[in-house]
Amino acid sequence: MNDARLFLGGLVLGAGLVTLGCDSGASPDGVISVTRASVVVPQTPLDGTTIPRFVDPLTTFNGRRVDATATVNVNMQEFQQRVLPASIYTSLPAPYNAGTFLWGYNINNAGASWPARTIEAKQGTATTAIYTNSLTNTHLQKLLTVDQSIHWADPLGTTAANNCVNGPPLAAACTEPYAGPIPTVVHLHGNEVLSQYDGHPDAWWTPGFAQKGRAFVSNTYNYLNQQEATTLWFHDHALGIVRLNVYAGLAGFYFIRDGRDTGLPNNPITLPSGPQEAELMIQDRQFDTNGQLYFPDSDNAANLNGPPSAPDKHPFWIPEFFGDVMTVNGKSWPTMEVQPRRYRFRLVNASNARFLIMQMFNQQGVDIHVNGAPGPAVWQIGSDGGLFNTPVKLDDPANGANACAGAPVGNNVDVGAGAKCLFLAPAERADVIVDFGGQAGKTFTLKNFAVIPFPSGSPVGFGAPDATADGLVMQFKVDLPLQGTDTTFNPAGSHPALRATPIVNIKTIAPNKKRQLILVEEEGDTANPDGPGSPVDDGDPVESLINNTKWNGNREGTTTVVPGSTSNGRGVAATETPQEGSTEIWEVANLTGDAHPIHIHLIQFQVISRQIFDVDSYLTDWMAAFPGGTFNGFNFPAGIYIPGFGPPLTYNVLNGAGALGGNLNYDAAKYLQQGACAGGACPLRAPDAIDSGWKDTIKMFPGEVTRLAVRWAPQDIPANGTRAGQDPFPFDPTNGPGYIEHCHILDHEDNEFMRPLLIAK
Ligand SMILES: [Cu+2]
Structure with missing residues (x-):
């Protein structure tokens, strides 16, 4: 959270005054200076x-x-x-x-x-x-x-x-x-x-x-x-x-x-079923000494997450919640007894903000892939929207020791460490086969390596010793006797197809529209508002935005909608108004310091590519494109970033790349080559295997452009089966209050990192 590379904290120091331009400095310091465990009922955190x-x-x-x-x-x-x-x-x-x-x-x-x-x-x-x-x-x-x-x-x-x-x-x-x-x-x-x-x-x-x-x-x-x-x-x-x-x-x-994934023992795919199919909802939590939920809302010194980051603007909001207790299915660090056979696990990361890069370890937390006999093999067979075409091997010893523990890295470097592991941002799901065959008598632990926040943070825990610092999530004890023989789907051998037909490829459909959108974080500035040297606001998050646009579509502090918006008649105005049946390319540049899981409602989409992006160069030019004006009582000169203004250019006017969105073209020569790929465009990285299926939520890494194929149609419609202006759904998606797209870090979506999405005829 205090990473110097975070958007305005490091980069825009010259313009630092405007990062809280909406902040007049008139607010009294110490609005929340009293120490509260919880504001209403005092709580003492349980270690x-x-x-x-x-x-x-x-x-x-x-x-x-x-x-x-x-x-x-x-x-x-x-x-x-x-x-x-x-x-x-x-x-x-x-x-x-x-x-x-x-x-x-x-x-x-x-x-x-x-x-x-x-x-x-x-x-x-x-x-x-x-x-x-x-x-x-x-x-x-x-x-x-x-x-x-x-x-x-x-x-x-x-x-x-x-x-x-x-x-x-x-x-x-x-x-x-x-x-x-x-x-x-x-x-x-x-x-x-x-x-x-x-x-x-x-x-x-x-x-x-x-x-x-x-x-x-x-x-x-x-x-x-x-x-x-x-x-x-x-x-x-x-x-x-x-x-x-x-x-x-x-x-x-x-x-x-x-009819194939029936959940019954005789399912045609032969997937494990009955007691061998289990949900795993993983969430981190914090508790008080009464065994009750603790959610930080104050400057209590015992707050693992620190005090609210912008207390003069949001007295209780914290940028991301991380707890020091791991829970699975509503139990802290549970144990599952299993037979020495294959199991199917249906996982969701339902945490507020914690990413998970997980791997199976032995009981002592030692990498089973390099010490002694190999542990249970793990395959991912599906993601958010359905089964893969073929299983994807995770934790493969061929990836080297501690493959999943390899430090994932931040801006402008491939966050590849997690790609071959069980890697789930908040709201992402994985359908997984774990083969405990031949492991009778052993105990394994599921261990998480993702730093907090991801990927700019440092250790898995909070730095000081805490209960999540060793990353352990839950335990599997292979102590139930094997009943019968295991004839279920074996990803390592010959097996029935996961799918009756391959995933419809929507990535090669000629798009009707392209959008270039940005993710941006607004931070407190270094000179204002709590007085010079204030420890409270400097560089700390105020809110993050999709395309620099707030939830209701109004420019910061005004009732003026971002030009090009369409209202739903119910208080919000959308700039993303795709036509039913159309296919769009969304190119989203993450200018913030952290990864965000972006979720689009209504449809399942596919990842086309990821590409390293020169955030600093782009931001310099992008900010210079803002026209100036007075917002929330603060006068912004031209060429200075205006938080919550919307994009600097007109949303519906195509930029040099032929893209909607009101942003500068992601010019390859200017912004898509640097560092290791200086002198030539950074390569387009195909999505990792775990991101190659149907997705409704996708990690967007800092310093990268994530390209999505988004078709406003049900997932099974053939590639040539729909066209713009034709309703391919069994209902009218243009009807009702509309949909949304947002960051699925819950603390972010609650504070403006969400936009309405209205489907057009
Ligand atoms: Cu986010």
Whole structure:
């Protein structure tokens, strides 16, 4: 977070004053100077190193999944669950001794849990889901401080009435922790769905429908389930509080099954099934000494994540949450007992901000690939949107010792270390086969190597010794006797095809449009606003933006939309307005210092290439293209970056590369050659094998252009099967409140790193 290469921190020192140009300097210093554990209820963090590990069994869902061929009733409610080992709770007073207070989905009245029971849908059979928000009078609300200074659901209108999003200075009401009714809305991530059932961030509602967001249509959703069999997941998506609602437990898996991937023992692909197919939802968390969730919201010295980074503008928001306790399926560091045979794991990284680069190690945390007998082989067979054409071997000893531990590197260098490992940014999924055959009696640990933040941070943990510093996530004990023989899908041998037909290649379709978009981070400046030498704001994140444009589409501090925008009539204006049935190339340059998992709703897309990009040179020219003007009371001379202005040029005027987006052409001679490839354009890197299938969320590394083929059509339509202006969906994607694209670091998407996406006729 304090990497000197972060966007405005290092690069734009000359223009540093403008990085918080919206900040008049009038805000009082020390707005949050009191030490709070949590703002409402004092909390003392529990040191994660004191929590015993590998005590509890992994929670599994086999035999408890919810059949979605009938209507599913999903009730959001508070409940308690023993996330930590029982020994932590038994010494606590009531009510904490019953477990950690959480918010969860209670499906068909079978009881709330974190994660929710997995919903299992059948391709071609629609699912009706009826969602109810019953989050009233909760314990947890007092521990999850809503920051009313960011664009958020705002059921009581406090943020709107006090213009909190355009501070500082902030009216007193903007700095109060919110205590009103809790808004929620459910998004089924990766789903091809009519927008009114997509869980639009403004489609939230509060208990009893007392308040509803502008995009609300109904709490009864209709999922058609016509896309490929895959691992989807559902989670809360209410504007500006996703990081808190998901942190509280509002997440679960949603499988789509088809005639091949049936989930049954006789499935034609012969994939492991029954007890040998298990969901793994991986999330980091922090707890207090009462065994309750701890989410940093203050300058408490015990905050692992440090104090809020821009407290005069956002009193409680922190740029990324990282916890010191790893959880899998709602249990801290669980253990799974397995037979010496193949297992299929369906993984999602449901963390707020933590990336995962994982590898199987032996019990002592030693690389099993170089010490003694090899450990279980690991293959990835699918990603976000479906199965691969062929399995991809991970952790291959041929990649060398500690292949996954090789330090991933930041700007302008290939972040290749993770490419051959189990590498998941927040919201990405992996479908994986692990072969425990021949490993009877052994114990293995799944270990994570991804630095925090990724990839600019340093150790896996927080620097000081903490419970995540060794990277351990969970343990597998091969101590169950082998029952029968393992005749399941063996990626190492001959096996049935994963897919009936290869993945439709949309990368070679002649695109109807190209967009060149940028990811940019706005940071506090070094001279303002808390006075010279302030330790609070210097170089710290204020917010990050897609194409320098805020969620509502208005220029910073104004009601002027970015020119070229289309309104949805419900308070937001989109610049990304692709035609239904069309195919577009999105070239996204990440000018920030960290990787961001960018998620596009409605469709599955494909990665065309990655290419190293000269951020410094581009930024110099890009910033010089800003026209100047007065925003939020601050006068920007021409040629100075204006945060939240939108792109410097006109969005809908094609640039020299024939691209929409209002940005300077990614001129190959100027910006695409440097360092190791000086004198010639840096090579286009084909996507790594793990990114070569259908994706709905993709890591965009710093200092790179990520190119995507985005077709506004269902994934199985043949390459020549649709054209611009033709609706290829079994519903009208131009109808309803529309879709969105955003960073899936939850702390980022909550603070403006999200844009509306409206499909056009
Ligand atoms: Cu992000």
